Amino acid sequence: MQKSVPLDLRGMQVFRGLLDLEEQKRMVAALRDVVREVPLFHPMTPSGKRMSVRMTSAGRFGWITDAKGYRYSPTHPEGQTWPEIPEIVLKVWLEVSGATRAPESCLINFYDAEAKMGLHQDRDEQDFSQPVVSISLGDEALFRVGNETRGGKTESLWLSSGDVVVMGGASRLLYHGIDRVKPGSSSLLPKGGRINVTLRVVT
Ligand code: MD6
Ligand code: FE
Numbered sequence: 001m002q003k004s005v006p007l008d009l010r011g012m013q014v015f016r017g018l019l020d021l022e023e024q025k026r027m028v029a030a031l032r033d034v035v036r037e038v039p040l041f042h043p044m045t046p047s048g049k050r051m052s053v054r055m056t057s058a059g060r061f062g063w064i065t066d067a068k069g070y071r072y073s074p075t076h077p078e079g080q081t082w083p084e085i086p087e088i089v090l091k092v093w094l095e096v097s098g099a100t101r102a103p104e105s106c107l108i109n110f111y112d113a114e115a116k117m118g119l120h121q122d123r124d125e126q127d128f129s130q131p132v133v134s135i136s137l138g139d140e141a142l143f144r145v146g147n148e149t150r151g152g153k154t155e156s157l158w159l160s161s162g163d164v165v166v167m168g169g170a171s172r173l174l175y176h177g178i179d180r181v182k183p184g185s186s187s188l189l190p191k192g193g194r195i196n197v198t199l200r201v202v203t
Pocket of ligand 2: 122
């Protein structure tokens with residue numbers, strides 16, 4: 001990992017190219033091991049809309065959504081407990097989070113060419129003094145950051161494979177989302193697409 005001075009995006013720290021190509025490949029291989037145990041699924045929002053990303057998790061808790069609402073769950077929708085968070089992912093948290101606690105959840109989102117993520121806050125965790133760390137792998141994605149309430153001006157940035165974002169401090173509750181991915185912009189994943197990994201302390 002080649003840690004340099006991060007870019008500031010409304011208080012979020014953006015570490016460009018923190019992971020080199022070899023580290024990215026090793027991380028993808030470790031994430032494939034996770035997905036083999038707990039398959040990606042298409043979550044349903046509480047209002048009954050199918051999310052365009054597919055997701056699964058590692059760690060003590062996984063983030064899920066269904067008719068009963070958004071929440072952290074100790075098990076996959078099919079019943080399995082989540083696998084441990086891969087070592088290579090934990091290393092990123094240690095390198096950039098500045099946190100004293102270990103992450104309890106590692107959410108793995110897969111974006112195909114059509115997937116996006118609407119503006120949202122990450123607020124299902126109990127302690128907002130703990131940061132969220134996000135790792136981008138594969139195709140580039142247009143990341144949009146807004147404010148602590150809906151509406152107002154936003155700023156956007158293309159995230160590339162190997163980039164890491166730390167959403168902590170005053171930026172912890174900013175609205176953010178992914179407008180679109182750019183198909184064919186990375187050759188990391190043989191069939192294309194983008195993986196986003198987010199690490200969180202939940203309790
Ligand atoms: C994504 N990221 O990059 C979506 N959440 O695919 C997030 O929702 C996110 O990048 C919390 C902190 C950083 C993030
Ligand atoms: Fe988020």
